Amino acid sequence: MTSHSINSPQFFLTAPSACPYLPGEDERKVFTHLVGPKARELNDLLTQGGFRRSQNIAYRPACETCRACVSVRILANEFTPRKTMRRVSAANSDLVATDYPAEPSSEQFTLFRRYLDSRHRAGGMADMTIGDYAMMVEDTHVSSRVIEYRLRAPGDGVAEAPTGRLIAVALTDVMSDGLSMVYSFFDPSEARRSLGTYMILDHIQRAQAEGLPHVYLGYWVKGSPKMDYKTRFLPQEHLLAQGWKRFES
Template sequence: MALHGDSNEELRLFQTGEHPCGYFPERQARDLVLDPQDSRLGELYPMALGWGFRRSGDLVYRPHCQQCRACVPVRIPVARFMPDRSQRRCLARNADLDCRVLPAERSDEQFALYQRYLAARHANGGMDDHGPHEFDQFLVGRWSHGRFLEIRTHGAQGRLLAVAVTDVTPLGLSAVYTFFDPDEQARGLGTLAILQQIAWAQRAGLPHLYLGYWIDGHRKMDYKRRYRPLEYFDGRHWREDTAAR
């Protein structure tokens, strides 16, 4: 399969073979993948976000399952975002924390937090043996425009609580992956990370924060619908999700 990018050069798409679904263990999944050898991936990636694709390491993919359409690309138009009561409480609860944006370069402190997060939240999930190389391969990649949004306790020696891996493009930010201290569940660090990414996009004058895929009713993915307004991609156009909070 082929598409044409802005350069009018053919862009090749590959369909993967079936593999176990990461969200529904009883199902098989397939993906569409932009040609990983295409030297233009970095420049094409913002356009691909608009087509409902997502990045994992150096791969730009979109679910393409024959019998299932559960994965729905979603994004927040940040200029119109207004936090709800629960999100305002999260911001107030974490007003003592500091946030900073850094280059996407792994530190020992970040990697240690990543390992703790995986052990607590995704034990036996296929990522248990991730070492430094796998961290870089999965979260940094060779061509991405990534940054690390760190969330720390206040002070010069503030303790690292969370890292939101975020891609920066001219068309918006993309929330790639977030890991956080599993002992700080009461803070709602996952919610805080998204709220901070929204604020970052607003400051930068970027129109959207891409959240990846929403899955209706899925315990780990349905949370994305709590951010309003929310737009979803129907395969051709982005449309506003008009359902109530």
Template structure:
């Protein structure tokens, strides 16, 4: 499939089937495209609104033939309201401060990244990443990318978020945190920090990637309400009344790119 920009045709490729890392027993396929080049920012903005995610210089979206469990989700930050549990998380982490820094890999970050991977995802591909792999994940980007480092009052690094800046919001690419501080729910705290940061920037949305209802790793994203999901080509509010059944085409390669 191709999408023609004013400068050059955009080529899309489909990957070979691979075991799904989120839903046991299923296979995944992705449609991918290179977003490098002079049109990278504009193309990335349009693809993000169409449900794509970025990794390095590639944008991708799921196109699994027999499964539509991956649902693009975003938070309209102006109307986000933390629930009782989230308010407790905010109070618990009130002394932890987030600092926006350039997208440059450091050994301090990588040490925390390795501890997180070994504790939470020891059987995943990312656990085998060395520092140079990590640096590529952070720095190999053709668009405006930044990081937020979360530190205690003693300057201990406890959480890191990698973020892309879009014309209509921020996109949370990847986060990791100190696995010995699991009781603090630092992942949820980081999302709420990014929601507040997006609001301060005057941007409407925080993109959270894919929500997967049946995956313990990905289901948490629906807790940040109100939320919107990309359903049959349009962003629509997520609620119990309009929640689509799995297999009903929740996330599909879009026919047209939203403006």
């Protein structure tokens, strides 16, 4: 595998393909490899410049006729949860969140498959095997963590690791200026808990505790209902042509 310097990464452009968010649009991506001793610094710079990470690849949209994908980051230090968000936190007060190195498990994959089969059966990840999942988690040259969310069980807090049922997982990169939520999934039968919202709230609290100013949420696409939730976490910034600008809802 070729190692690229942080000072001169090599970028490539994908062929056009159907956009998964906006009907009738095509998408293209520009990407580079995150490998070698400078991978972490390069990931920081590229994420701050609107890229996302998938395994050892950093990518961002490079569509010819569309600029709908907008990078979003929450201003963690200024964030105050709304009343509805406080209800979500209260509804999940029986969960235990544990931070681990980026290592996959069969238990995680079982939950991952249930999530995909329920929420993204026609998506690009629908055919992922346990080997594919393992690569998604552990094929990283940056500082990545897996956060597991389990129902609290008797003995938790005494045993080495929580033993309750696993109901949500987040794959997260730890950057110099924040946490980047690479991918998260949850038990689809626990819809009443709003686990997607809860994991974002938990990451905001983690960023605040670690003195990190941002939580990166990836792309927001105006006009795509599946992306609307991202703009609820205010204050936040959007990456525009002029740089990061505060978003007003």
